[in-house]
Amino acid sequence: MREALSDELIDELLAGAQTQEEIVGPGGLLSDLTRRLVERAMSAELSGHLGYEPGQAPPGGAGNARNGTTPKTLQTEHGPVDIEAPRDRRGSFEPQIVRKRQTRFEGFDDKIVAMYARGMTTRDIEAHLKEIYGASAGRDTISRVTNAVLADAKEWQSRPLEAVYPIVYLDALVVKIRDGQAVKNHACYLAIGVNTDGERDVLGMWFQRTEGAKFWLAVLTELKQRGVEDVLVCCVDGLRGFPEAIEAVYPQTWVQTCIVHQIRSSLRFVPYRDRRQVAADLKKIYTATDRDAAEAELERFAERWDARYPMISASWIEHWERIVPFLAFPPDVRRVVYTTNTIEALNRQIRKIIKTRGHFPTEDAARKLLYLAITNAQTTWRGVYNWSSALAAFRIHFGDRLPDAI
Incomplete structure (x- = not known):
């Protein structure tokens, strides 16, 4: 993967981005790259599900087909990223890159748990996410994320010794x-x-x-x-x-x-x-x-x-x-x-x-x-x-x- 990203491609991506904020800040290059990659990956997933590429006719004539997109905001470690999640007409498509009803990207929950583990309250975590990442995560959301730890704690408490x-x-x-x-x-x-x-x-x-x-x-x-x-x-x-x-x-x-x-x-x-x-x-x-x-x-x-x-x-x-x-x-x-x-x-x-x-x-x-x-x-x-x-x-x-x- 490292070799696939040539210096020329990196230079092209960085063209016009001069500050740290423009590269890794909310709405910056990295956020936009995340959006493009996620949308591209989800489109490929839908093509695999339907059996044909965008612009082609469904195999065998009428059948399941693309049905536009649904706007969704993902909370990521680089701030909120707005994506367009593709849909199918029958509603049978179950994406894996970004699952249905998923609003936090991989790694974001881990950051919430890590902050909680350091003794930060839900109020502190909410303010920190807003300040550092520009991401909005309510206290109820933070509590739901950390509640997943409780299942781990109970499993740990009952493990064989x-x-x-x-x-x-x-x-x-x-x-x-x-x-x-x-x-x-x-x-x-x-x-x-x-x-x-x-x-x-x-x-x-x-x-x-x-x-x-x-x-x-x-x-x-x-x-x-x-x-x-x-x-x-x-x-x-x-x-x-x-x-x-x-x-x-x-x-x-x-x-x-x-x-x-x-x-x-x-x-x-x-x-x-x-x-x-x-x-x-x-x-x-x-x-x-x-x-x-x-x-x-x-x-x-x-x-x-x-x-x-x-x-x-x-x-x-x-x-x-x-x-x-x-x-x-x-x-x-x-x-x-x-x-x-x-x-x-x-x-x-x-x-x-x-x-x-x-x-x-x-x-x-x-x-x-x-x-x-x-x-x-x-x-x-x-x-x-x-x-x-x-x-x-x-x-x-x-x-x-x-x-x-x-």
Whole structure:
């Protein structure tokens, strides 16, 4: 195709066009070329449908014939293009280049979805299309285009998953959604699984409607039905009711409290003057060589700080059985297990996109944008650092629960 467009032909097309606006602007050379090409292609389609070229007699005498044209405006990435769509007398012609009732050219819908994925509202998209392309697309049209994403999101949510995930991270972000006359905070939970190749994948998102164990039982049951037979380690942010639910669905899974969240929760009680030293003493607990050494460091921490901050050691003691599982692994593997930083990085990207929207009119509107944000974020993800060492440690601790063919 490139060779077919000779320099002489390009020079002839550009004759008289001197500015960027005259070439690619609304009503410019590119728009006119698009119009001519589309009309020519549709005319060829109609000739194929009828069986004869324009100006010729219908084969076999009277039969189906051309019946003039219908004016139509196509919204394209170069602005609106007015075309004359050919018709046949019997109305049996079904063009493929520009289908009946189609008003947006190929690629235009993709641009609307891309802008929506970057957090632009329907009002913003409408104004942007008008300003940049001179194209008019109402908010209802934009909503219909983006609603097509919802089907993709629902298919993504129900897709089959792998049989075993060595690590699954679970965390939540708060999304504002209109509920009747009020705007309420809704928790949207995300699960990221790390497969046996060290590749990360968002397994799904769930908007919480019920409290505690009942909600998590429904989430885990869904994962089970989608093919997840086993999870070795599940890293969570102290989610209420989660340990009970996971014991019901995946009884062998280790539940690991996110250490980063535990530290943040502890430091909320500490004024600035003591924060650095308290953090340093807490670090001695979670960087200890093993569980016994960690317990000794926790006792020393309590002796030093309980007089001022007794709630910190009390919290660590209360959650101790969920804090220490990662200490069974070598030091270079522990960071892979004990923190939900992977999912928090995703949450930061999502919050950056949704912060300008204020709130969503419906849960489906939130689901559309979050799905697009997730799929955009995953394009830049890399494998888990130092995964081969982590996999070797998992093989030692979990044995035949890991598939052999890895």
